[in-house]
Amino acid sequence: MVVGLTGGIGSGKTTVAGFFKDKGIPVYIADDAGKRLLETSAEIREKVTALIGKEAYTGKTPNRKHIASVVFNESSKLEALNGIIHPAVAKDFETWKSEQNSVYVIYEAAILFEAGGYKKCDINILVTASKEEKIKRLQQRDKSSIEEIEARMAKQWSDEQKKKLADFEIENHDLSLTKSRVNELHDIILKRGKN
Numbered sequence: 056m057v058v059g060l061t062g063g064i065g066s067g068k069t070t071v072a073g074f075f076k077d078k079g080i081p082v083y084i085a086d087d088a089g090k091r092l093l094e095t096s097a098e099i100r101e102k103v104t105a106l107i108g109k110e111a112y113t114g115k116t117p118n119r120k121h122i123a124s125v126v127f128n129e130s131s132k133l134e135a136l137n138g139i140i141h142p143a144v145a146k147d148f149e150t151w152k153s154e155q156n157s158v159y160v161i162y163e164a165a166i167l168f169e170a171g172g173y174k175k176c177d178i179n180i181l182v183t184a185s186k187e188e189k190i191k192r193l194q195q196r197d198k199s200s201i202e203e204i205e206a207r208m209a210k211q212w213s214d215e216q217k218k219k220l221a222d223f224e225i226e227n228h229d230l231s232l233t234k235s236r237v238n239e240l241h242d243i244i245l246k247r248g249k250n
């Protein structure tokens with residue numbers, strides 16, 4: 056089974072994915088794969104340079120801050136970038152999945168619902184936190200400005216929209232409660248795998 060795991064920026068989805076990993080579950084992080092492919096695929100480099108301009112890369116190294124400043128302020132460019140990265144990530148995930156030996160794997164993606172990836176998952180989990188908590192965590196983690204954070208939030212669906220499509224929610228406030236919820240969902244997923 057493929058279990059999709061998502062949540063808005065700063066909700067704590069990578070932290071939650073880490074708790075599943077601690078239980079021995081293979082975890083694929085689409086954000087990381089996207090970054091790796093942006094760096095290593097010559098085909099993607101060519102397409103992204105054509106879309107964003109020469110400033111997108113310094114040599115072969117992507118200038119992610121510059122790319123982000125362009126796409127999160129211009130929706131058509133974000134859509135085009137998604138159109139370049141998402142099919143490559145989907146292909147990479149299929150290869151990775153075929154190499155795993157587990158009742159289920161976790162597919163962690165920031166825009167699982169927005170981009171439609173949830174349709175390919177057997178179960179979908181949404182990680183939530185309040186807007187204030189998310190902003191506080193991101194400011195601490197990335198030293199991001201409120202404007203940068205809000206520009207990304209504006210490109211994502213609200214939790215209310217996502218909840219309609221999610222099978223389960225993990226409210227991520229207190230980390231020990233989050234961990235217990237992961238244990239509970241792990242048991243539920245294993246049971247489903249047996250049916």
Ligand SMILES: CC(C)(COP(=O)(O)OP(=O)(O)OC[C@H]1O[C@@H](n2cnc3c(N)ncnc32)[C@H](O)[C@@H]1O)[C@@H](O)C(=O)NCCC(=O)NCCS
Pocket residue numbers: 063064065085086089090093119120122123126133136137140141144164165166207210211
């Ligand atoms: C624009 C890029 C270069 C910015 O890189 P950066 O290191 O600043 O951010 P990172 O990739 O770590 O993403 C951090 C968060 O930004 C948000 N975010 C990233 N991509 C998107 C997107 N396409 N739409 C909405 N929010 C997004 C998510 O909440 C994500 O968790 C990068 O995010 C990117 O290539 N995005 C487009 C491809 C994509 O959708 N990747 C994510 C899943 S494959």
Ligand SMILES: Nc1ncnc2c1ncn2[C@@H]1O[C@H](COP(=O)(O)OP(=O)(O)OP(=O)(O)O)[C@@H](O)[C@H]1O
Pocket residue numbers: 062063064065066067068069070071086165192193196227228229230233
């Ligand atoms: N329950 C929590 N209490 C306090 N801090 C937390 C909690 N959950 C996560 N964090 C911290 O908040 C930050 C954001 O968490 P994390 O990176 O897991 O979120 P994310 O949803 O994957 O973020 P992004 O959307 O940017 O990829 C991290 O520094 C993490 O250590």
